[in-house]
Amino acid sequence: MNLDEIKETFFIECADQMVELETGLNTLVTDGVDIETVNSVFRAVHSVKGGAGAFELTNLVNFAHVFENALDIIRVDLGEATDSRLNLLLRAADVLNDIVVATRDEGEPIECAEITTELAQAFDISEVEEDDPDDAINNFQAVPISIMDLDLGDGGDEDASGDFDLGGGDGAPGFHVSFEPKPGLYLNGHDPQKLFRELAELGSLTATCDVDKMPVLSAMNPDDNYLSWSLVVDTDGELDSNTGEGKITEIFDWVSTECELSISYHAAEGGADGPSDNFDDFIGDDLMDIGEEGEVEGEEAPAEADLDAPLEGAAAPEETPAEETPEAPMAEETPETPIAEAPTAEVVELKPAEAEETKAAPKKVVKKTAQSIRVDSERVDRLINLMGELVINEAMLAERITNTGVALGSEVGVAMAELQSLTREIQNGVMAIRAQPVKPVFMRMSRVVREVCSATGKKAVLEFDGENTEVDTTVIEGLSDPLTHMIRNAVDHGIESPEVRLAAGKPAQGVVKLVAMHASGRIVIEIRDDGAGINRERVLEMALKKGIVSPEANLTDNEIDNLIFAAGFSTAETITDVSGRGVGMDVVRQSVQSLGGRVSITSTPGHGSVFSMSLPLTLAILDGMIVKEADQTLVIPVSSVLETLSLQEGDVTTLGNEDKVMQLRDKLIPIVDVGYELGFAKKRETFTGGTVLVVEGEKDCVGAFVVDSIMEQQQVVIKSLESNYQRISGIAAATILGNGRIALILDAADILSLHDTDANNNLAKTG
Numbered sequence: 001m002n003l004d005e006i007k008e009t010f011f012i013e014c015a016d017q018m019v020e021l022e023t024g025l026n027t028l029v030t031d032g033v034d035i036e037t038v039n040s041v042f043r044a045v046h047s048v049k050g051g052a053g054a055f056e057l058t059n060l061v062n063f064a065h066v067f068e069n070a071l072d073i074i075r076v077d078l079g080e081a082t083d084s085r086l087n088l089l090l091r092a093a094d095v096l097n098d099i100v101v102a103t104r105d106e107g108e109p110i111e112c113a114e115i116t117t118e119l120a121q122a123f124d125i126s127e128v129e130e131d132d133p134d135d136a137i138n139n140f141q142a143v144p145i146s147i148m149d150l151d152l153g154d155g156g157d158e159d160a161s162g163d164f165d166l167g168g169g170d171g172a173p174g175f176h177v178s179f180e181p182k183p184g185l186y187l188n189g190h191d192p193q194k195l196f197r198e199l200a201e202l203g204s205l206t207a208t209c210d211v212d213k214m215p216v217l218s219a220m221n222p223d224d225n226y227l228s229w230s231l232v233v234d235t236d237g238e239l240d241s242n243t244g245e246g247k248i249t250e251i252f253d254w255v256s257t258e259c260e261l262s263i264s265y266h267a268a269e270g271g272a273d274g275p276s277d278n279f280d281d282f283i284g285d286d287l288m289d290i291g292e293e294g295e296v297e298g299e300e301a302p303a304e305a306d307l308d309a310p311l312e313g314a315a316a317p318e319e320t321p322a323e324e325t326p327e328a329p330m331a332e333e334t335p336e337t338p339i340a341e342a343p344t345a346e347v348v349e350l351k352p353a354e355a356e357e358t359k360a361a362p363k364k365v366v367k368k369t370a371q372s373i374r375v376d377s378e379r380v381d382r383l384i385n386l387m388g389e390l391v392i393n394e395a396m397l398a399e400r401i402t403n404t405g406v407a408l409g410s411e412v413g414v415a416m417a418e419l420q421s422l423t424r425e426i427q428n429g430v431m432a433i434r435a436q437p438v439k440p441v442f443m444r445m446s447r448v449v450r451e452v453c454s455a456t457g458k459k460a461v462l463e464f465d466g467e468n469t470e471v472d473t474t475v476i477e478g479l480s481d482p483l484t485h486m487i488r489n490a491v492d493h494g495i496e497s498p499e500v501r502l503a504a505g506k507p508a509q510g511v512v513k514l515v516a517m518h519a520s521g522r523i524v525i526e527i528r529d530d531g532a533g534i535n536r537e538r539v540l541e542m543a544l545k546k547g548i549v550s551p552e553a554n555l556t557d558n559e560i561d562n563l564i565f566a567a568g569f570s571t572a573e574t575i576t577d578v579s580g581r582g583v584g585m586d587v588v589r590q591s592v593q594s595l596g597g598r599v600s601i602t603s604t605p606g607h608g609s610v611f612s613m614s615l616p617l618t619l620a621i622l623d624g625m626i627v628k629e630a631d632q633t634l635v636i637p638v639s640s641v642l643e644t645l646s647l648q649e650g651d652v653t654t655l656g657n658e659d660k661v662m663q664l665r666d667k668l669i670p671i672v673d674v675g676y677e678l679g680f681a682k683k684r685e686t687f688t689g690g691t692v693l694v695v696e697g698e699k700d701c702v703g704a705f706v707v708d709s710i711m712e713q714q715q716v717v718i719k720s721l722e723s724n725y726q727r728i729s730g731i732a733a734a735t736i737l738g739n740g741r742i743a744l745i746l747d748a749a750d751i752l753s754l755h756d757t758d759a760n761n762n763l764a765k766t767g
Contacts, residue, residue, distance in 0.1 A: 053188025180228035185258035203235035241265035388717035395738030466516035494531030521639020534603040630681035697749035
């Protein structure tokens with residue numbers, strides 16, 4: 001893998017981290033502040049900063065660093081997370097995402113000075129205090145590292161020579177990691193402690209910092225690194241050598257070029273000695289002064305290390321015998337400023353502050369993480385196309401076998417059935433590869449709401465439901481633009497100003513809810529708001545003014561609502577950053593239709609509106625009912641078919657307007673002459689003997705499709721008509737059948753609408 005490929009992978013990871021960041025911040029705003037979510041948000045920003053540092057993306061590193069510092073203040077004290085600060089962090093997340101996108105696309109640098117200043121002022125991080133170097137070296141100390149207050153293991157003994165004992169407290173198998181950072185690791189914003197936190201998630205961790213290479217002050221180069229680490233990860237046998245080494249390598253992957261790293265596996269041993277019961281005896285001789293300036297001799301070691309206590313005032317360790325620890329060279333040269341000499345290795349077992357809780361706590365269970373690989377989307381698309389060809393050829397083979405008169409129970413018939421079953425399993429598996437949750441595109445809509453509220457002075461919050469609903473990634477890619485426009489429209493035209501809402505007895509803050517669900521083999525996405533609803537008088541007035549409808553037109557409420565989808569329609573009288581530019585809801589409808597979907601609207605004045613998009617789960621393959629009508633072979637999606645039956649003349653009733661209906665279990669439903677509605681057959685004079693497919697359209701609208709006969713049910717590969725020809729009312733797409741002929745795939749909801757929307761509404765009320 002070359003550098004460009006690694007960089008591309010980094011930006012893919014960035015997209016995931018930005019979703020994590022946006023989700024976490026929204027959770028903090030809506031559900032309250034908790035340390036787990038704060039840590040999740042912090043890790044997302046830190047991961048972006050760390051990866052950016054590896055590629056020397058200075059602008060991204062610098063802004064992420066400020067962002068990280070702000071989050072760190074909240075991590076230390078959750079009470080610092082005020083509403084104003086959280087809203088500022090949401091804006092900062094938007095800017096961070098812009099910087100990531102601009103850097104990825106090699107666009108113009110994003111100006112972030114203003115938001116950086118706001119962060120610095122809001123979190124009081126505008127100035128960084130620097131310690132005096134002489135004080136720093138004189139007070140050099142070994143500091144216990146607290147890693148998220150986890151019990152990081154039993155540790156091991158240090159023998160007389162100072163070498164680290166790789167055995168765990170119970171002789172359990174584990175890994176020894178030797179980690180020596182290069183100067184570039186720190187310069188690029190990485191922090192070894194963050195890496196250790198990730199290691200701690202694999203099992204119990206014991207860390208040893210080696211300061212042997214630390215020179216005297218006069219020889220110290222501030223740009224160099226003098227520390228190295230010996231790390232022991234006790235996985236309690238949960239990870240074998242290959243799996244564990246792979247996970248550890250993955251943790252250090254972003255810094256692999258900025259450190260010396262070696263990983264070795266330590267098998268279980270029966271006689272390994274654990275640490276002394278006396279914690280003082282275990283670490284007392286290896287801890288240096290961690291708070292007092294001057295001499296360390298004569299001080300008494302602490303009975304227990306309190307990792308959460310301030311370092312100032314911490315007691316010094318017991319006096320180290322002179323024969324074991326040679327005199328520090330600097331102590332002779334500058335006796336007035338004695339320097340405590342670093343031992344060969346300072347061993348610190350990482351434990352939480354409360355010893356009683358530690359003893360009682362059960363052993364940490366290693367978290368099982370899902371294994372995944374990244375595959376180029378073009379390869380997946382190629383696999384999908386091959387899957388489509390396999391389905392077509394399987395259908396052709398099945399038809400030829402049927403035409404030869406082969407019995408279903410014969411060996412060939414059984415083999416064909418097995419092939420069909422295997423093809424279905426392969427298809428389901430392949431389609432699952434390209435299925436993704438809609439959550440990433442949903443998360444991006446929060447920013448749209450914030451921006452529109454900022455521009456209009458309104459108050460609104462975006463809520464989610466069903467964001468983990470999965471759909472073909474091709475559909476997801478096409479959702480962003482129509483969703484953005486509809487969310488912007490919901491806030492700009494739907495949600496009222498705070499004053500108006502309060503006067504109407506509503507909360508000052510409006511609610512826009514984004515919902516995803518599966519229904520009738522499709523994905524339905526709804527945008528609901530609790531605003532004023534559609535002002536039908538205003539809509540009709542603007543439609544007349546623009547010549548969209550004639551003054552003589554007598555429109556129903558539903559027809560008036562749907563006028564907003566007319567080309568060029570807008571109720572905005574002035575052009576703003578939000579609306580009034582003539583790019584209206586017609587663009588939304590076209591975008592949704594290009595995905596094989598439909599968009600509809602329902603509105604209640606004073607209570608809000610619901611925009612609904614119905615889209616196919618996949619743009620590749622569907623289960624179809626093959627029917628014959630007027631010598632044409634047609635396909636009706638099985639997901640739209642509720643039931644089939646044979647129609648007798650006595651089942652048909654004629655209404656005053658000559659519309660035919662049938663009674664089905666105490667409900668009247670319209671009869672649709674499919675051939676006539678599509679324009680390739682004359683209107684039927686009688687429906688006797690016709691085959692009926694009861695189909696479901698939008699909003700529980702049901703109709704009875706009459707065709708000549710049902711041929712079979714099979715999977716068909718979807719071929720877009722719009723991209724190859726043009727959009728045709730009532731037709732969703734086309735397909736190639738097993739006999740090589742082309743068949744049209746019907747859009748049941750569109751045909752019901754073509755039949756007579758008004759009649760359907762009246763019949764629904766009658767039923």
